[in-house]
Amino acid sequence: MADRSRRVAAWTAGALVVLAAPVSCGTGGGPPVASDRPSASAVPTSADSPRSAVPSESAASPGPGTRTETGHTRRPAPRCRTAGLSAAVGRMDPGAGQRNLPIVLTNVSSRTCTLHGYPGAAFVDAAGEQLGRDPKRAPGDAATVTLAPGGSAWAGLRYASPGVSGARAATPAALLVTPPDERDALRVPWRAGAVPVSGTSSSVFLTVLRPGSGP
CATH class of the missing domain: 2.60.40 (Immunoglobulin-like)
Structure with a gap:
């Protein structure tokens, strides 16, 4: 009978340790709360951001008179007066x-x-x-x-x-x-x-x- 009492006490103590384990992982003493904000490592940098797929103003097609890497559009000289x-x-x-x-x-x-x-x-x-x-x-x-x-x-x-x-x-x-x-x-x-x-x-x-x- 004494042996059974010791086994029950040991099992109970082990269960309390298991139940206490999640509590020790929290930051505020309570159960952890899931966050919808990604961690810093999950936020895309400017190179990975979808914005980098949108052409910048300098990469867009040049308009009339806009200077490009290969040259620029010149307007014809006016008539001599x-x-x-x-x-x-x-x-x-x-x-x-x-x-x-x-x-x-x-x-x-x-x-x-x-x-x-x-x-x-x-x-x-x-x-x-x-x-x-x-x-x-x-x-x-x-x-x-x-x-x-x-x-x-x-x-x-x-x-x-x-x-x-x-x-x-x-x-x-x-x-x-x-x-x-x-x-x-x-x-x-x-x-x-x-x-x-x-x-x-x-x-x-x-x-x-x-x-x-x-x-």
Whole structure:
């Protein structure tokens, strides 16, 4: 009987130890409470976070004018305006009864601009009255010429020598040069002698603009 009492006491003591074990694992003396917050090791870092799958602003497709790793979109330079240009007449190149002179337009502004096509030109007397008809356009493929500050473009002015053609001639006081798509002209003093203004072979021709200051 005494042996049985000792076995019951030992079993009871063991059961109390087992029951007490979960209590010793708690932090507040009571049973542990499950938390819905992940531990620090379970929270994704910025590299693992789903946000890293969303393209950043720099990785998104570039819009117009946005600089990219391979370059950037450039907007075309504006058209050259009369106020930003100067005009001059180059040296005459006579040959076979023809007179050839370059009309030179130079960018005197501080920004890059473009010229395209033919300039306008007209001979005038001292009173500003036009002498002869407007020049005709010689056939040619027009191309856009980009002028950096200080850059030039030229067009050829050609006509038959009045002494050879027999056309009626006059000596202009100036040549008015109008840049393409502009209304205001640049006045250039004329020092190349008489030009044909009417009669046989009195036509004057202009070529398209091209880069440089002459042939």
